Amino acid sequence: MARIALDAMGGDHAPDHPVAAAVAALKELSPEHEIVLVGPQERLAEALSGHNGVADRIRISHASQVVGPTDQPTVAFRTKPDSSIAVGLRLHQAGEADAFVSGGNTGAVMVASTLILGLHPGLDRPAIAVSLPTMGDPVLLLDAGANVDCSAGELLGFARIGATFARDVMDRADPAVGLLSIGGESEKGNSVVKEAHGLIAADPSLRFVGNVEGQEILECKADVIVCDGFVGNVLLKFYESVGGLFRHLFSQESSAEGRTGASARQFHRLLDYGTYGGAPLLGVRGVSMICHGRSPVSALKNGIIQAAHAVENHLSQHVGDQFARAGVKA
Amino acid sequence: MARIALDAMGGDHAPDHPVAAAVAALKELSPEHEIVLVGPQERLAEALSGHNGVADRIRISHASQVVGPTDQPTVAFRTKPDSSIAVGLRLHQAGEADAFVSGGNTGAVMVASTLILGLHPGLDRPAIAVSLPTMGDPVLLLDAGANVDCSAGELLGFARIGATFARDVMDRADPAVGLLSIGGESEKGNSVVKEAHGLIAADPSLRFVGNVEGQEILECKADVIVCDGFVGNVLLKFYESVGGLFRHLFSQESSAEGRTGASARQFHRLLDYGTYGGAPLLGVRGVSMICHGRSPVSALKNGIIQAAHAVENHLSQHVGDQFARAGVKA
Numbered sequence: 001m002a003r004i005a006l007d008a009m010g011g012d013h014a015p016d017h018p019v020a021a022a023v024a025a026l027k028e029l030s031p032e033h034e035i036v037l038v039g040p041q042e043r044l045a046e047a048l049s050g051h052n053g054v055a056d057r058i059r060i061s062h063a064s065q066v067v068g069p070t071d072q073p074t075v076a077f078r079t080k081p082d083s084s085i086a087v088g089l090r091l092h093q094a095g096e097a098d099a100f101v102s103g104g105n106t107g108a109v110m111v112a113s114t115l116i117l118g119l120h121p122g123l124d125r126p127a128i129a130v131s132l133p134t135m136g137d138p139v140l141l142l143d144a145g146a147n148v149d150c151s152a153g154e155l156l157g158f159a160r161i162g163a164t165f166a167r168d169v170m171d172r173a174d175p176a177v178g179l180l181s182i183g184g185e186s187e188k189g190n191s192v193v194k195e196a197h198g199l200i201a202a203d204p205s206l207r208f209v210g211n212v213e214g215q216e217i218l219e220c221k222a223d224v225i226v227c228d229g230f231v232g233n234v235l236l237k238f239y240e241s242v243g244g245l246f247r248h249l250f251s252q253e254s255s256a257e258g259r260t261g262a263s264a265r266q267f268h269r270l271l272d273y274g275t276y277g278g279a280p281l282l283g284v285r286g287v288s289m290i291c292h293g294r295s296p297v298s299a300l301k302n303g304i305i306q307a308a309h310a311v312e313n314h315l316s317q318h319v320g321d322q323f324a325r326a327g328v329k330a
Numbered sequence: 331m332a333r334i335a336l337d338a339m340g341g342d343h344a345p346d347h348p349v350a351a352a353v354a355a356l357k358e359l360s361p362e363h364e365i366v367l368v369g370p371q372e373r374l375a376e377a378l379s380g381h382n383g384v385a386d387r388i389r390i391s392h393a394s395q396v397v398g399p400t401d402q403p404t405v406a407f408r409t410k411p412d413s414s415i416a417v418g419l420r421l422h423q424a425g426e427a428d429a430f431v432s433g434g435n436t437g438a439v440m441v442a443s444t445l446i447l448g449l450h451p452g453l454d455r456p457a458i459a460v461s462l463p464t465m466g467d468p469v470l471l472l473d474a475g476a477n478v479d480c481s482a483g484e485l486l487g488f489a490r491i492g493a494t495f496a497r498d499v500m501d502r503a504d505p506a507v508g509l510l511s512i513g514g515e516s517e518k519g520n521s522v523v524k525e526a527h528g529l530i531a532a533d534p535s536l537r538f539v540g541n542v543e544g545q546e547i548l549e550c551k552a553d554v555i556v557c558d559g560f561v562g563n564v565l566l567k568f569y570e571s572v573g574g575l576f577r578h579l580f581s582q583e584s585s586a587e588g589r590t591g592a593s594a595r596q597f598h599r600l601l602d603y604g605t606y607g608g609a610p611l612l613g614v615r616g617v618s619m620i621c622h623g624r625s626p627v628s629a630l631k632n633g634i635i636q637a638a639h640a641v642e643n644h645l646s647q648h649v650g651d652q653f654a655r656a657g658v659k660a
Contacts, residue, residue: 135575145512148520182475182563190478190560214567218575230520231561233512235568237544242569245465245548246576 001032002311004304005088005097008039008047009066010104011293011300015039018103019047021300025308026054028301033308036061036097038088063087069293073107077115085109089116092286099287099307101278103295110146113281113288120316122323126283127158128229128290129165130236133243134218140166141180141217141225144279145233152195155179155226159200159208160322161282162224168313169280169306170223178212178222180231186210192228200226205322278303286316331362332641334634335418335427338369338377339396340434341623341630345369348433349377351630355638356384358631363638366391366427368418393417399623403437407445415439419446422616429617429637431608433625440476443611443618450646452653456613457488458559458620459495460566463573464548470496471510471547471555474609475563482525485509485556489530489538490652491612492554498643499610499636500553508542508552510561516540522558530556535652608633616646 006022008015015037022035034057037044041062048058063084067076076083085108091097093116102109106128114126129142142162147154159177166175179197181189186197188211200208209222217225217235227235277299278289287310291303310316336352338345345367352365364387367374371392378388395413397406410416415438421427423446432439436458444456459472472492477484489507496505509527511519516527518541530538539552547555547565557565607629608619617640621633640646 148512180564182478182560190558193560214564214569215571217568218571228520230512230523231564234510234544234561234565238547238565238568239544239572241545241548242572 001030001034002098002308003034003036003096004307004311005036005038005061005091005100006304007084007088007100007102007104007109008037008044008060009063009084010102010109011291011295012069014103015044015047017295017297017300019044019051020297021304022058023051023054024297024301025304026057028305029308031057033057034059035304036088036091038063038084038091039066040064061087061091067105067108069105071105071108073105073111076105076108077111083108085112086116089113089288092288093117098311099289101289101291101300101303101307103291103293103300103303105293106290109288109290110281113284113286117284117286117288119283120285120320120323122326123157123283126281126288127161128279129162129282130232130279131170131277132217132236132239134220136220137223138170139217139220139225140170140223141227141232141236142282143227143229143232144236145229146281147229149230150192150228152192152199155192155196155228156199156203157283157323157326158226159206159224160203160326161319162226163206164318164322165280165282165310165315166223168315168318169309172223174207175223176209176221177206177224177226178209178216180214180217180225180227181211182213184211184213196226277306280306280310280315282319284316285320287311331360331364332428332638333364333366333426334637334641335366335368335391335421335430336634337414337418337430337432337434337439338367338374338390339393339414340432340439341621341625344433345374345377347625347627347630349374349381350627351634352388353381353384354627354631355634356387358635359638361387363387364389365634366418366421368393368414368421369396370394391417391421397435397438399435401435401438403435403441406435406438407441413438415442416446419443419618422618423447428641429619431619431621431630431633431637433621433623433630433633435623436620439618439620440611443614443616447614447616447618449613450615450650450653452656453487453613456611456618457491458609459492459612460562460609461500461607462547462566462569464550466550467553468500469547469550469555470500470553471557471562471566472612473557473559473562474566475559476611477559479560480522480558482522482529485522485526485558486529486533487613487653487656488556489536489554490533490656491649492556493536494648494652495610495612495640495645496553498645498648499639502553504537505553506539506551507536507554507556508539508546510544510547510555510557511541512543514541514543526556607636610636610640610645612649614646615650617641
């Protein structure tokens with residue numbers, strides 16, 4: 001069982017979307033799971049009043065402040081100690097919740113998660129892992145922007161925690177790990193990537209499938225693709241924008257036809273981030289999951305369900321064990 | 331007027347596509363332009379025999395060898411001195427042609443261009459600039475893979491030669507230059523990008539519009555986008571693959587309908603690399619233009635026309651002048 005603290009004030013449609021997502025998630029999850037909605041008591045009680053059937057598994061934890069989408073993360077952390085983000089993470093840190101999920105300000109969640117939960121030894125900051133939609137199963141890309149100027153050792157760390165997440169949460173029993181580069185051969189890439197290739201290949205705990213080139217990202221050659229946060233961030237934002245552009249063209253076409261064909265449905269499913277849930281902050285002591293601020297209810301719901309799987313499968317402990325082993329080896 | 335040496339043996343459909351592209355280009359270019367087809371004399375004469383009307387502006391220069399798509403560039407340079415690539419570039423170097431265009435092995439063209447034409451002082455290798463299709467005018471991205479582990483000074487160099495190409499060949503009188511990064515503010519990016527931001531901003535010859543994020547690449551915020559060759563190569567290949575994927579879905583949809591709507595046409599035009607021509611190798615002493623190996627005739631034709639514009643507008647001299655000025659300043 002898992003008790004999930006949910007930032008009820010995070011995202012463009014808070015608190016309605018988070019509350020609806022919480023109710024929907026509890027209907028899917030087995031009955032021992034519980035959700036703590038974090039936000040203004042009265043407002044949340046009102047938002048909840050329209051929902052039936054899961055009231056005994058939802059409670060509200062009051063938080064008087066809200067971090068806005070444009071707030072500076074470190075400033076928000078200092079000046080809004082009673083924000084829904086800070087209160088939710090403190091619940092998790094104190095053991096009153098097993099995970100934290102938010103559709104709010106990504107930077108603020110990252111800073112607060114790092115400062116309140118702390119990191120497993122061996123990390124300077126958490127990695128953000130994102131699921132990229134493909135025609136098949138989603139591919140996990142990390143880091144998506146938390147770490148720039150990465151060392152080869154950090155890329156190895158991303159490979160390890162990415163593989164662990166894929167196993168514990170994405171149901172990939174033996175995930176294939178790839179390294180983003182500009183050619184298939186081990187000697188292709190920039191200096192950090194070439195060094196990382198050797199380190200990742202030498203780790204017997206990883207099923208390394210070698211370099212993955214740009215055109216292979218969506219071919220599901222690897223379950224987990226490792227890159228520094230600069231490349232990962234550019235790529236993620238570019239993919240979202242290309243998807244938006246093509247979605248626009250496709251919608252024009254479909255609406256001109258007055259109906260939607262099978263390919264159009266496949267196309268929308270491909271680009272429907274709602275089916276993919278959240279982006280975990282990997283490396284924190286605990287489970288912290290970020291959902292897109294514009295997430296539909298289904299995405300937030302899936303983020304909550306992923307967080308519950310992460311708790312049940314002991315993700316944080318497995319990540320910690322990995323770094324502990326690496327520390328002993330070093 | 332310009333005399334273009336065309337590698338008649340480069341690309342998947344050589345020599346038919348190059349020959350057809352040469353004929354089509356001459357029909358569009360003003361009558362003083364000429365093309366030298368480089369490749370096996372007899373085979374090219376035969377391929378040419380079916381084409382009429384421009385025979386007095388095409389001649390053949392014999393080359394007995396062909397570089398294949400999988401040949402190692404440096405090995406090919408050493409072992410195939412009579413390849414169509416080497417012969418064509420030597421014609422250019424000797425002043426018997428003003429530019430070289432090839433749809434062949436990119437690496438081989440890059441190596442041979444560098445060794446035969448030489449580079450303007452201040453460069454270690456040429457940059458590859460590619461035109462990315464957008465809903466509006468194409469955006470020039472460089473470097474697309476020739477230079478990894480770039481310094482901030484190299485990124486400044488890319489900004490300068492990219493702007494020069496945009497002015498001389500893409501008809502952008504006062505091109506906007508952007509720097510690819512992970513946030514809009516000057517302090518966002520990896521260490522090299524942050525340093526490059528200061529260098530580019532301080533160059534009065536450039537109209538710098540600041541950082542460009544992943545989602546802004548296709549928004550035509552900048553005419554020229556600067557990045558290191560690692561990021562550029564990943565992005566280019568990723569975009570081509572996403573385009574292929576969406577094109578596939580779109581075709582299924584359109585063919586299921588038995589006709590093609592306005593949006594589908596817009597969509598295909600967006601992804602039709604044929605309209606964009608070649609990728610110049612910027613920094614060589616001369617004009618060397620690489621077209622995609624799978625280029626349709628229209629892309630090769632446009633590459634030839636771009637090369638002619640580059641010659642007429644003194645691209646190479648302008649690039650050389652820039653580095654000479656930079657050398658004096660330093």
